């Protein structure tokens with residue numbers, strides 16, 4: 001595993017104006033959608049529905065983060081249309097996992113916020129005509145998915161590098177911990193794809209059996225397209241220890 005040797009290595013990890021524009025622009029669209037949903041919420045029942053949709057989006061985001069991560073890790077490459085840069089970032093993360101611990105916030109998350117901008121615009125445009133709970137669910141889901149790249153980064157840092165509040169959230173299982181995500185970076189390199197809370201990992205992995213959700217999905221993709229996932233054909237391509245392991 002290559003480690004940073006030159007100060008110039010670290011320049012690429014700073015946030016640029018473009019990174020911040022994608023991140024804070026898309027966040028603004030999502031916040032605007034939730035604001036419109038709030039103005040259409042009057043009764044206690046509607047407030048309860050909003051709160052329930054926030055909780056549901058938290059669980060849904062962990063599930064979707066796992067499916068997206070699994071897809072990006074296992075299929076395509078940097079030349080794949082539309083998602084090539086996201087695929088290159090996720091697959092490259094396995095050979096140089098240390099880089100995620102060096103990136104500034106917007107630098108790290110902008111690649112996930114970028115493809116979320118179009119759906120965020122649709123959510124904002126449709127918000128005046130959509131039930132408040134549905135707008136809130138969609139906006140919270142998108143926001144949590146985009147921020148999963150930050151919970152992922154925290155899961156790679158040493159505990160001594162993390163704020164106390166983040167450590168407490170990891171310890172409580174509210175966000176994915178170094179220990180849980182560390183298993184994704186160890187043999188057999190075929191599970192623990194969920195990076196929001198990690199609560200779906202044992203369910204989707206089927207506790208390591210070949211009847212887990214991802215193993216079944218991989219067989220369906222192979223039967224339909226003939227394409228095998230990278231975790232079957234190039235498990236060594238997933239090698240690389242997470243940074244946080246060093247003092248846990």
Ligand SMILES: [Zn+2]
Pocket residue numbers: 069073090094184
């Ligand atoms: Zn991965």
Ligand SMILES: [Zn+2]
Pocket residue numbers: 093097152156181184185242
């Ligand atoms: Zn990772």
